Amino acid sequence: MLIFPTMELQGGRCVTLAKGRLDEPMIWHVDPVETAHGFAEAGASWMHLTDFDAVEGRGDNAALVEEIIRSAGIPVQLGGGFHSRERVEHWIDKGAGRIVVGTLAARDPQLLRELAKFHPDQIVLAVDVWRGKVMTDGWRTSSAWAPEAFVEAFGEAPFAGIIITDIENELDEVEAELGLIASLAAQARAPVIASGVVRSVDDIARLTYIPNIAGALVGRALFRKTVDLSEALRIAQPGPEPVAEFQ
Structure with a gap:
């Protein structure tokens, strides 16, 4: 299972959100470029980056995002404000x-x-679920889609993955319930990346036992230091079980 260390940008700074509110960010006084380098140095093979300003439609962090893509040393999975073909293909x-x-x-x-179809293995579907509905516009708008129907609507589309966020778990910060993610993972034809459910390395260990979970986003827990990235990577990619030697 891949661990995607996750960075979220707002106004050129690394932030995390309290209760999902874009207007009340927790600001982390770290250098975004150096933080991305740290992800690579810890052994991550990918990172996830979200531009919250682009989500809000109030400018973006384009120059900083481009610098991270150029210099991180690992490939970047990028989200935030992709509302047109032109913007997708630009990035x-x-x-x-x-x-x-x-x-x-x-x-x-x-x-x-x-x-x-035109960019196989480069497009990731985001399925953000709250109260049985898929949310849009940075979790601000409830769509008419049920998550099961939303995943089914894309059939055999060659997605690189499907990120499933259980918003209620993300907002409440209680011990993660994995039922929603497990049920959608059983249905999905593309590899599923879990979001909003990792508070500790124990959560990563639990995810490794769910079929079709190919990865997990880990962001706030890294900044709060409740998860160590090197340890998370080790648990996500366990080595072979020791075998007793018989004489």
Whole structure:
């Protein structure tokens, strides 16, 4: 299972959100570029990056995002404000390894199928679920989609993955319930990346036992230091079980 150390940008700074509120970020006084380098040095093979300013439609962190893509040393899975084909393809041309799309998928499923076809293994479907509905616009708008129907609507589209966020777990910060992610993973045809459920390395260990879970986003727990990235990577990729030697 891949661990995606996760960085979220707002106003050029690393942030995490309290209760999902874009207007009340927790600011982390770290250098975003150096933090990305640290992810690579710890052994991560991918990182996940979200531009919250682009999500809000109030500018973006384009220059900083481009610098991270160029210099991180590992491929970047990029999310935030991808509402058109042009923007998706712009960032693929800029070197993003994967593009994460959610709102556009809910509004124009056919366009997302086309993007997945033309850019196989570079498009990731975001499924953000709250109270039985897929949320859009940075969790601010409830769509008409049930998550099961949303995943099914894309059939055999060649996604690089499907990120499933259980928003209620993410907001409440209680011990993660994995039922929603497990049920959607059983249905999905693309590898599933779990989001919003990792508070500790124990959560990573639990995820490794769920079929079709190919990865997990880990962000706030890294900044709060409740998860050590090197340890998380080790648990996600366990070595062979020791075998007793018989004389």
